[in-house]
Amino acid sequence: MNVFEEGAVTDEVLARAGAQLAAESARFAARGWMPGTAGNLSVTVGRDPLRLAVTASGLDKGELASSDIVIVDADGAGVRGEGGSEQRPSAEAGLHARIAAVTGAGAVIHVHALAAVTAGHLWPAGVVLRDLEMLKGIGHSAHGETVTIPVVANGQDMTVLGDAFEALYVRPASGSNDVPALIVADHGIYAWGRDLRQARWHLELTEALLQIALARR
Ligand SMILES: CSCCC(=O)C(=O)COP(=O)(O)O
Numbered sequence: 001m002n003v004f005e006e007g008a009v010t011d012e013v014l015a016r017a018g019a020q021l022a023a024e025s026a027r028f029a030a031r032g033w034m035p036g037t038a039g040n041l042s043v044t045v046g047r048d049p050l051r052l053a054v055t056a057s058g059l060d061k062g063e064l065a066s067s068d069i070v071i072v073d074a075d076g077a078g079v080r081g082e083g084g085s086e087q088r089p090s091a092e093a094g095l096h097a098r099i100a101a102v103t104g105a106g107a108v109i110h111v112h113a114l115a116a117v118t119a120g121h122l123w124p125a126g127v128v129l130r131d132l133e134m135l136k137g138i139g140h141s142a143h144g145e146t147v148t149i150p151v152v153a154n155g156q157d158m159t160v161l162g163d164a165f166e167a168l169y170v171r172p173a174s175g176s177n178d179v180p181a182l183i184v185a186d187h188g189i190y191a192w193g194r195d196l197r198q199a200r201w202h203l204e205l206t207e208a209l210l211q212i213a214l215a216r217r
């Protein structure tokens, strides 16, 4: 469980979540993975009912304040009266919420990193990776295991994208982990983890693996 799910969703909890989201966001913007107003991030702040603190829509993600977060429900719709700002939530909040619901993630990060956008275009049926040391960092074996990063077609309806994600998602089982990333072709990548730090590791490692796949083709 991530630290934001441990107790009541107080103003202090939201302020801390907002500060972490802004800091992580600035980091990805500085890497060039969030050009203009691209990208969005969320942390799960409640499970029953599901509540996410997600970045507000249309802002420069390199310049977020800790108050630039909106509380959304399982459909990605803004919830009033539970804290956060009254700005418009990310247009992609619905996919964040679906990923959090299906995978149990405590944090989801979405960026428009170049290798992910390119790989999703080249391999719309999924990006197959094998025999790479960094696979260990996303929960898989460095040798002898075929790992597919799922790819879904881009679209503006988050329910359609969420359904496409769920159809491809392979749940963790005893002795096997999930793949904690999803490419949206010609758009970007989502990565998730138990908290923002692990989601960041999964994102950075997956983007690096995709760069290798592209360099080798
Ligand atoms: C400017 S890029 C188009 C929108 C997008 O893909 C994105 O990641 C940012 O959307 P948001 O609503 O979260 O600002």
Ligand SMILES: [Zn+2]
Pocket (backbone or CB within 6 Å): 038, 039, 092, 110, 111, 112, 187, 188
């Ligand atoms: Zn996007």
